[in-house]
Amino acid sequence: MPLLVVGISVLVLLLLMTKLKLNGFAALLLVAVGVGLVRGIPLEKIPDVLSEGIGGQVGDTMLTIGLGAMVGRVMGDSGAAQRIAGKLLDAFGPRGVQVAMVVTSMLIGVTMFYEVAFIIIVPIAFTLVRVTGAKLLWVGLPMSIALSTMHSFLPPHPGPTAVAATFHASVGLTLFYGLFIAVPVGALIALVWPRLPFVRAMNPSIPPGLVSERVFEDEEMPGLGWSLGVALFPVVLIAGAAVTDMATSGSSPFLHFVAFIGSAPIALLLTLLLAVWAFGPRIGRSLAEVSASCNSAAQAMAMILLVIGAGGAFKNVLVEGGISDYIKDQTHGWSISPIVLAWLIAVILRVALGSATVAVVTASGVVLPLLAGGGVHPEMMVLAVCCGSIAFSHVNDPGFWLFKEYFDLSVVEAIKVRTTYTTVLAVLGLGGVLAVERALDVLSL
Template identity: 60%
Template sequence: MPLLIVALGVVFLLILMIPLKFNGFVALILVAILVGLLEGMPLNTIMDSISEGIGGQLNDLVLILGFGAMLGKVMADSGAAQRISNTLIGKLGIKRVQAAMLIVSFILGVTMFYEVAFVLLIPLVFTIVRQTNLNLLYVGLTMSIGLSTTHSFLPPHPGPAAVVGVFDASMGLTLLYGLIIAIPVGAFIALLWPRLSIVKKMNPSIPEGLISTKEFKEEEMPSFSASVISALIPVFLMAVLGAAEIGLPEDHGFLQVMEFFGSAPIALLIALLLSFYILGVRIGRSLEDVMKSCVDSVKPMAIIILVIGAGGAFKQILVDSGVADYIQALTEGWAISPILLAWLIALIMRAALGSATVAVMTAAGIVLPLVESSGASFEMMVLAVTTGSIAFSHVNDPGFWLFKEYFNLTVAQAIKVRTTYTTALSILGLIGVYILNNIIG
C-alpha cells in the first residue's frame, strides 16, 4: 500500500506538470502533502516534515548555487568565456574545430549552466560556420553535447549537487568520479554524433535575429590564463579534496584543511573573490559593475532553488511517513541493482516531466532507503541518478527548444539529434558508473 500511494503521488505530479502546466515547486509541495495525508501523517507533522526537508536540502546548497551562478555571470560579462573560445580555436585551427569546441564546452560547462554557456558560445559557432562553410551541426553539436555532459554529470551543477546532499555523499569524490566518466563519455558522443549519417544529412542555415550576445574587443577581454584559472579553481580544489579523501587517513592534517577549502561552497567562493580582481578590477571593470553581474546572475536561480527545496520536502515526507523503511524492507531480497533502479527512476521521471531537477530529486527520494543497504558507493548512486536524468530530452524540456531554435531545426530533426544524443550519454554514463563502481568497490 505505501508504494501504491507513492505511485499515485508520482502520477499526480505528472498530471500537474504536463497537462496542467503547474510550476515544479508548487507541484512537488502539493504532492508531498498528498502523499503525507494518504500515508496517515497528522497535518502538523506533514508541515514539520516539509519544513525540515526544505531546510535540510537547501543548507549549503544555496551557497553552491549562488556562488556558481555569480562566477559564471562574472566570466560571461568580463569576456573570459569569449577569450577561452577564441584562443583555443586560434591555437587548434579550423581542422580541429570540434576538439576546440569540446575543450571549451568542458571548461565553461563545469561552472556555467547549460543554457548560459550555450548562449555564450553559439555566436562563436555561427562565426566559424560563416567563415568556413562547415555544417552548422558539425561545429555546434559538439559544443552542445559537451555542455550537456558537464551539466548533468558534475557538481556544482544543481542536479548532482542536490543529490549529493540527499545521499550525504562527498562532493569532492562525486566530482572526481564524475570527471572520470564524463570526459571519455562526453568526448566519444560529441565526436561521433556529428558524423552520423542521419545528422550529416541535415544542413540547417544559421537562424536570423537570435544573436544579441556582446562581442568583446581584444583589449576588453582578460588573458587566456586568467580566464581558464577562474573557471578551473573550484574544480581543482574539489578534486584535490576527493583525492585526499581516497588516499589519506581521516585524521591527516592536510585532509582536514582541504575539507574546508575543497568544500564546494568555499571553493566557489574563493574562485568568485579572485574573479572580482582578475576578471574585474584588473581589466578595468569597476567593482560596482562586477557586483551588478552577481546580482543579475541570482535572479534566474530563484525557481531552481525552490524546486530543489520542494524536492527535499517530498523526500522528507517519504522518510517520516515510513515509506522509506517500507521500500528498504521490500527491496532487500531484490536481484535488481540499486544503481540500475536509481537510473531507471530518474530516466522515467525525466522523460515524463522534462525537468532534470525534478527528476533527480524524485528519484533520489525514492531510492534513498536503498543507498546505505546497497553496498554501492554513495557517490556512484549520485551519478546513477544524474546520468539517468539526462536521457530523453524532448518537447517538454526547455533545453530542447533552445537547441532546436538556435540550430534552426524542425521538431522532428531536433528529436533525431538531441533526444538520441542525450539518451546515448545516459546509457554510456550508466555503463561508466558500473565499471567505476566495480573498480573502487
C-alpha cells in the first residue's frame, strides 16, 4: 500500500537521524533511494529522479535563501538589523515583542513567499533575541507561524493563485475572504504556541554565522530610514509586481519589466546591491568588509541548502512513485461536503508528499466536478484546499528543514513544534472557511 510506504519511510528517516545520528542530507537521500526501489522506479532512473528533485528544490530556493541571507548578514554587521529591532522594542515594548513579530510578518507575508519573508525577517528576530535575552522560539516562532498562514491561505502566493484559476474564482474575493480567516487564526496560534509547555521546554541557540554578535552603540548604527528602506525594498518590488499582475491584463514591455524586478531572485539581488552600498561605502565600511559579511552568510547556508535539496529529492521520489495518483483514485467518489472533501484530499496529499503545490493542484482537480452542482462559492473551495495543504508539515517538506535548521532544532523537536502548529492552522482554517461559507449563504437569502 503506497501510504504504508510513506509511513515506513518517515519512521526510517527518524530512526537514522535520531538514533543513529546520521547527517540529514545523507539520511534523506538514503531513504529516497529506498522508496524509489520499493515503489518500482527503474534502477537506472532513480539517480535522475533524485537529481531532478534536488535541482528543482534548490533551484527554487537557493537564489532566494542565499541572497536573502547575505542581505540579512550585511544588515546585521552594519547595525541596521539592531536599529530596526530597537525601534520595534520602543514601539511595542519588551512584553510586546511577539506582537511586533506577528504584525511585521503578516504585513510582509501577504505578498511574499514564506521562504523569502522568513529570510528577510529572521535577522531582526535573531537581533531581538540577543538584545532582549528572550528565548529563540519565543520570538521566532510567532514570525514563522504568521508567515506560514499568509503564504498558505492567501493569493497572490502560488498555491492559492493556481487553485483560484482552476475553480475560476475571483482572486480579489479569495484574498478578501481569506484575510478574515488568516489574520485571527494565524495571530491566535502565533501567540499561543510559544506558551505551550512542550515548546517552552526547548531552548535552542541561534545558529552561528547567521547574525552579527556585536552590540552597536546608537551612533554606530545607520539611520532608521535607511535600515527600513533596505529591509522593505524587496517587499515593495515583489508586492508591486503582485498587485500589478492582479490589477492588469494583457502584455506590454512595462508589465514584463515590473514582473522581472518583482520576481523574488531579482528583487533580492537588487536589494543586496543597495545594501552593499547603503551599509558599506555610504557609512564608511569598505567593500572588503561587506564582502566578508556575504561570505560568512554563504558559508552558514551551505548545509541548510544541502538538506533542503535532499528534502526535494525525497519529495520527488514520492511523486514519481505514483503516490498522488493512488490517493486521487482512492478518494474519487467520496460523498461528503465539497469543502470538507477538498480540504481532506489536500491534507492526505500533503502528508504523503510534503509538497503543498502538488497537494493543492491534485485536490482541486479531484473536487472540481463537484463545484458546479454543489452550491458552494468557488472562493471558499480555494481556501479549503489551501488550508488543507498546510497540515502536517514534516520530514518530506523542504520548508520543514528550513524551519529546523534556522531554529537549531532536532528532528523530533521540529516535528513537535512545526508539525503541530501547521496541523492546528489547517483545522482552524477549515472551521473558518465553513463559517464564512455559512455567513455568505445567510446573507444571500
